[in-house]
Amino acid sequence: MGDALRALVDAVGVEVRSGTAIHADDDQWTLALEPAGTHSWVATRYRPVWVRRGDTDELVAAGGAALIERHTTMTVGTARQQHGPPKTVPSSTFPYEALSAYTGIVVGSATFGPLAAEVLALPPVATTLPAGHPSPDVVLALQHLGELDSGRWHGVQQDALAQLVVTTVLHDNAPPLLQDNSLARVLDRVFDTEHRYTTAELLEGVRMSERTLERRCAEATGCTPAQLGRWFRSLEVRTALARGDRPAEVATRFGFATTSSMWRALRRVRAPEIGRGRRD
Structure with a gap:
């Protein structure tokens, strides 16, 4: 992992x-x-x-x-x-x-x-x-x-x-989403910054079916592999916005055609359910 x-x-x-x-x-x-x-x-x-x-x-x-x-x-x-x-x-x-x-x-x-x-x-x-x-x-x-x-x-x-x-x-x-060792190789690929893997590529060398992968991923993270990939790719974009960068500049930097298309893509993002109890 x-x-x-x-x-x-x-x-x-x-x-x-x-x-x-x-x-x-x-x-x-x-x-x-x-x-x-x-x-x-x-x-x-x-x-x-x-x-x-x-x-x-x-x-x-x-x-x-x-x-x-x-x-x-x-x-x-x-x-x-x-x-x-x-x-x-x-x-x-x-x-x-x-x-x-x-x-x-x-x-x-x-x-x-x-x-x-x-x-x-x-x-x-x-x-x-x-x-x-x-x-x-x-x-x-x-x-x-x-x-x-x-x-x-x-x-x-x-x-x-x-x-x-x-x-x-x-x-x-x-993070809790990394604690299911059966998903280690899959998540290493989902969070690869240089390559987007197909479902078949995610399963290469992994002893589970596509249906089992979807089930285990949902149990561990609350998301499908595709949803995890979208969430991961959104992190840099949302970090730039959270730090106060202008939305138009962020959209251009990360390859969106328009600011509106960036906002639409971000609305599709579903964060994994990884929160731990916190104390102040």
């Missing part, structure tokens, strides 16, 4: 910002996360941490990561109870940072496009899975971070490691 998930994430759009490594000399602390994007992310290498969003809190295992939907109250800390912010002992000795403890905890932000809730259906707090276990990709990312100039992040490495952490969480919290 990797191709389908990648296609959906690309269609939604996400910009991941590099993280800040937390240093602390005290053992108990709570750090307020700044709402710089649509989400904040947290990754921890050595110890479990608590992340909080409003009244919701989750324990993130050592070697794990979390993606937290923007909220007025977002924190990460060493305990479920609230403490003061992390502190380091002042010193005039060079190098200054060598005297403060690198916690192995990194925080950053991610900004998803306007259709993220419809497409990805992430919970308010998404963590790497299975809960309570380290994620190999997160461990490797944080290990590499620790090897970069005493924990400092630089350029391309910074962007790549931050992106790896966020995409790992997305992989472990794939």
